[in-house]
Amino acid sequence: MAEVLSQQEIDQLLNNIKDGSDTSEKEIVSQEAILYDFRLPNRISKNQLRTIRQINENFAESLSSFLLSKLQSMVSVNVVAVDQIYYSEYVLSVSSPACLFTFDIRNYDIKGILELNTDFAFTLVDRLLGGSGVGEKQNKIVTPIEQKVLSVVVDKIMSDLKKCWAQVEELQFVVDRFEPDIDFAQITSQSESVLLISFEINIGNQAYMMNLCFSTFSFDELLTKISSQGFAAVRPAKYHGTTSQEIIKTHLLNTKIPVVVEFGKATLTVDELIKLELGDLVKLNIKIGDEHPVRVANKLLFSGKCGMVNDHKAIKITKKLENFEKS
Numbered sequence: 001m002a003e004v005l006s007q008q009e010i011d012q013l014l015n016n017i018k019d020g021s022d023t024s025e026k027e028i029v030s031q032e033a034i035l036y037d038f039r040l041p042n043r044i045s046k047n048q049l050r051t052i053r054q055i056n057e058n059f060a061e062s063l064s065s066f067l068l069s070k071l072q073s074m075v076s077v078n079v080v081a082v083d084q085i086y087y088s089e090y091v092l093s094v095s096s097p098a099c100l101f102t103f104d105i106r107n108y109d110i111k112g113i114l115e116l117n118t119d120f121a122f123t124l125v126d127r128l129l130g131g132s133g134v135g136e137k138q139n140k141i142v143t144p145i146e147q148k149v150l151s152v153v154v155d156k157i158m159s160d161l162k163k164c165w166a167q168v169e170e171l172q173f174v175v176d177r178f179e180p181d182i183d184f185a186q187i188t189s190q191s192e193s194v195l196l197i198s199f200e201i202n203i204g205n206q207a208y209m210m211n212l213c214f215s216t217f218s219f220d221e222l223l224t225k226i227s228s229q230g231f232a233a234v235r236p237a238k239y240h241g242t243t244s245q246e247i248i249k250t251h252l253l254n255t256k257i258p259v260v261v262e263f264g265k266a267t268l269t270v271d272e273l274i275k276l277e278l279g280d281l282v283k284l285n286i287k288i289g290d291e292h293p294v295r296v297a298n299k300l301l302f303s304g305k306c307g308m309v310n311d312h313k314a315i316k317i318t319k320k321l322e323n324f325e326k327s
Contacts, residue, residue, distance in 0.1 A: 053079055055164050071203065086191065087191075090194055096182070099142050106172040113187060117209045120208030120210065122136075122142075125150060168226055192216070258298075264286035291304060304316050
């Protein structure tokens with residue numbers, strides 16, 4: 001039976017014919033379809049990844065302090081990336097031979113890999129044994145003696161990871177074994193996703209990479225304890241018990257700013273400047289005993305008199321200028 005149109009629908013059709021438009025045809029909006037990979041579901045949400053990054057930034061700060069004390073050199077450790085990738089992709093990115101330490105998280109059945117760049121490993125060994133860290137080893141295989149030396153750093157890394165993850169759960173990181181070949185350090189199947197955390201370690205002018213790889217198939221129980229509400233404000237350990245205002249105030253009070261004392265000014269012609277030689281005297285516009293302007297961050301804030309303190313030239317502040325002028 002044919003569908004009977006209402007009077008309102010008939011009027012609408014007549015109006016469309018008069019206007020020359022047809023609402024019965026829907027506009028098709030072209031949208032690019034995104035393929036969903038069922039093998040790699042996002043086990044870890046963006047908020048959880050953000051919290052994990054903050055935890056590892058605390059770990060990077062702790063490791064930087066440890067390496068600074070051990071190597072007696074300028075060291076900085078930074079988190080470069082926190083990603084979820086296939087384990088097969090990670091395997092392809094590892095060089096051979098490599099410096100890999102497998103570890104377990106007890107009571108959670110979570111396995112992981114600590115990957116040290118081979119150049120970084122040899123630099124650590126050389127510096128820990130009293131060397132300068134300069135030079136390149138021809139054989140890239142890490143010997144048992146070098147593994148023993150590196151165990152000092154690896155054990156400290158496991159200890160720092162335990163402390164940083166204590167904000168979420170008391171975890172026990174235990175080193176399993178050393179592996180020079182990624183094919184023998186199997187922590188999960190090739191098709192499974194892993195959590196890869198990359199660090200950049202700067203020692204002087206040299207930069208090295210370090211990776212932490214976690215299998216995520218048994219990560220679910222731990223992820224349930226990571227919520228954006230409970231851990232959104234994860235802070236480094238040294239800031240525990242302080243407010244944001246106190247942290248900002250501490251940084252501001254420790255900020256270094258340049259202070260310049262102006263001893264005087266003089267005007268020379270080009271001819272006088274060309275004839276200027278070593279030992280010539282230039283007459284300034286300030287007399288002996290006059291106060292000298294003191295500029296802080298290029299702003300005139302004080303005036304004072306010059307003198308000597310412990311065989312060092314010094315300036316005694318005699319006046320604070322209320323209305324300072326910008327130079």
